[in-house]
Amino acid sequence: MESPLERSAEEGVAWHGARGSRSIAVRLEGERRARLRLGERSCTDPSTPPRCGGFLAPSSTTTRGDEMGQRARILTEIFGVRGWKVTDAFFEDEKGQVVFPLRDFALMPSVRLVLRVERQWLPRCSRCGTACGVGGHEKLATRRWADLSWAGRPVQIEATPIRVRCKKCQAAPVERLGWSDPHQRQSRRLQHHLALQAASMPVLHVAVQSGLSWATVRRAEGAALARWQAGRTATPLRNVGLDEKWLGRRHKLVHKFVTIASDLDTGEPLWIGPGRGEDTVKQWLAKHTKEQKAAIVLFAADMHEPFRAAVRGDPDLAHAAFVHDPFHLVKRANEAVTEMRREAFFRAGPELRAVGRGSRWLVLRAWERTTPEQRERLRVLFSYNPRLGRAYQVVDEYREVLRAPDRDTMAAGLARILRRTQERQNVPMRKWHDSIRAHLPAILALGEHRPPAGRIEALNNNWETLVRRGRGYRDHQYLLLKLRFMVVNPIRTETGIKRFLALGLPAPMKNAA
Numbered sequence: 001m002e003s004p005l006e007r008s009a010e011e012g013v014a015w016h017g018a019r020g021s022r023s024i025a026v027r028l029e030g031e032r033r034a035r036l037r038l039g040e041r042s043c044t045d046p047s048t049p050p051r052c053g054g055f056l057a058p059s060s061t062t063t064r065g066d067e068m069g070q071r072a073r074i075l076t077e078i079f080g081v082r083g084w085k086v087t088d089a090f091f092e093d094e095k096g097q098v099v100f101p102l103r104d105f106a107l108m109p110s111v112r113l114v115l116r117v118e119r120q121w122l123p124r125c126s127r128c129g130t131a132c133g134v135g136g137h138e139k140l141a142t143r144r145w146a147d148l149s150w151a152g153r154p155v156q157i158e159a160t161p162i163r164v165r166c167k168k169c170q171a172a173p174v175e176r177l178g179w180s181d182p183h184q185r186q187s188r189r190l191q192h193h194l195a196l197q198a199a200s201m202p203v204l205h206v207a208v209q210s211g212l213s214w215a216t217v218r219r220a221e222g223a224a225l226a227r228w229q230a231g232r233t234a235t236p237l238r239n240v241g242l243d244e245k246w247l248g249r250r251h252k253l254v255h256k257f258v259t260i261a262s263d264l265d266t267g268e269p270l271w272i273g274p275g276r277g278e279d280t281v282k283q284w285l286a287k288h289t290k291e292q293k294a295a296i297v298l299f300a301a302d303m304h305e306p307f308r309a310a311v312r313g314d315p316d317l318a319h320a321a322f323v324h325d326p327f328h329l330v331k332r333a334n335e336a337v338t339e340m341r342r343e344a345f346f347r348a349g350p351e352l353r354a355v356g357r358g359s360r361w362l363v364l365r366a367w368e369r370t371t372p373e374q375r376e377r378l379r380v381l382f383s384y385n386p387r388l389g390r391a392y393q394v395v396d397e398y399r400e401v402l403r404a405p406d407r408d409t410m411a412a413g414l415a416r417i418l419r420r421t422q423e424r425q426n427v428p429m430r431k432w433h434d435s436i437r438a439h440l441p442a443i444l445a446l447g448e449h450r451p452p453a454g455r456i457e458a459l460n461n462n463w464e465t466l467v468r469r470g471r472g473y474r475d476h477q478y479l480l481l482k483l484r485f486m487v488v489n490p491i492r493t494e495t496g497i498k499r500f501l502a503l504g505l506p507a508p509m510k511n512a513a
């Protein structure tokens with residue numbers, strides 16, 4: 001039988017043959033290479049290590065003795081997909097014509113490397129993984145898959161898959177391919193690589209860098225993230241966080257907000273729904289069985305009434321506690337301070353405005369987290385307006401109260417806060433006072449249940465990052481996957497980055513062959 005190696009060599013020569021004097025050199029080069037591929041001269045060539053006794057261990061991928069040449073064996077090892085061997089490798093230009101490299105001449109950067117691969121063992125069903133045997137199969141057309149580039153050169157995998165007849169699942173799917181998922185035209189490791197890149201830079205940058213289109217990179221990223229998510233085990237949901245998120249000024253869709261349900265124990269977002277009404281939350285709750293709902297201990301949300309109404313309106317969730325999370329409670333208190341700061345410095349003439357300029361974030365910062373210079377600045381600000389100083393103190397005390405270890409301590413602390421904010425002439429403080437009164441039961445429940453809150457910060461930060469850059473706010477499913485991936489694989493520390501690069505996605509070839 002004619003080897004595919006010889007075939008490609010001949011094709012290459014035929015193509016170059018049309019180009020006059022260079023053709024002879026090309027033909028000689030092609031013939032020499034074809035012989036080398038067949039392993040005839042591999043031992044006599046001084047630059048090639050000997051077949052045995054050298055540093056190349058006998059390959060485990062060879063099943064038929066020495067039939068596979070050394071070159072093919074090395075290529076198979078580099079290709080690295082279990083159960084598949086490289087039977088041919090050749091260069092090809094953009095028009096699909098085979099190109100042979102000449103000594104001392106570099107190939108054009110656009111020339112790609114094509115690896116022709118064949119199955120070594122029995123074909124397997126791509127649905128259930130059962131070995132199917134070759135009986136009753138149907139041979140399909142030869143196809144190609146984009147793979148990771150090799151030394152900066154684009155690589156394509158070429159194979160001729162078959163359609164198997166699976167006895168176990170009674171279906172006739174295309175056989176399982178070691179490097180790619182069904183219906184994909186890219187290898188898993190290429191998708192993995194693109195997804196990791198897209199996690200720290202815009203999809204457009206990844207597209208330009210890899211010479212692919214934006215849509216291709218986006219699809220590859222989506223496929224890799226979906227595979228990552230599918231390989232994870234779900235943990236039972238106990239503490240739920242409900243949050244409304246603004247999609248940013250730029251977007252012009254029907255819903256300006258989305259609701260995110262998250263697992264408070266892991267900080268991981270679980271679901272994103274359009275809008276922030278009672279119906280949105282009900283939609284999500286409807287996805288859960290009675291048993292799943294029975295396992296839920298607590299809901300933590302901001303002071304948005306529809307969330308409470310949706311949870312309280314569900315008879316299966318009567319046992320679950322509903323609390324307001326400290327993050328939003330402090331945010332509400334800070335609104336009062338911000339409003340007072342505006343009144344004190346910005347509506348009171350140019351001199352005071354000069355004093356108050358640039359203090360917006362300073363007055364929202366907890367005292368314990370300020371530097372000596374910032375404390376001095378705060379003292380100066382409060383000397384101009386003692387009322388703002390008192391408000392700052394009350395909010396600082398409120399932060400402390402929200403950390404109370406039990407319900408009684410919290411009740412006593414809140415009573416103190418309410419006394420200090422009841423002055424009716426101070427409008428921002430009075431509004432805050434009224435809001436605490438209105439939500440008192442859910443704030444006190446916080447003291448009783450103490451939901452884990454630390455991990456939600458990661459979700460909030462990642463949300464800001466994604467939406468500020470305008471990523472994915474049109475496709476909620478993609479946004480959710482991306483958020484989950486970012487929350488589970490934080491890259492803020494050196495160890496985090498190492499883990500992200502190593503384990504962020506499952507090993508691409510884990511389920512090969």
Ligand SMILES: [Zn+2]
Binds near residue numbers: 127130
């Ligand atoms: Zn099957």
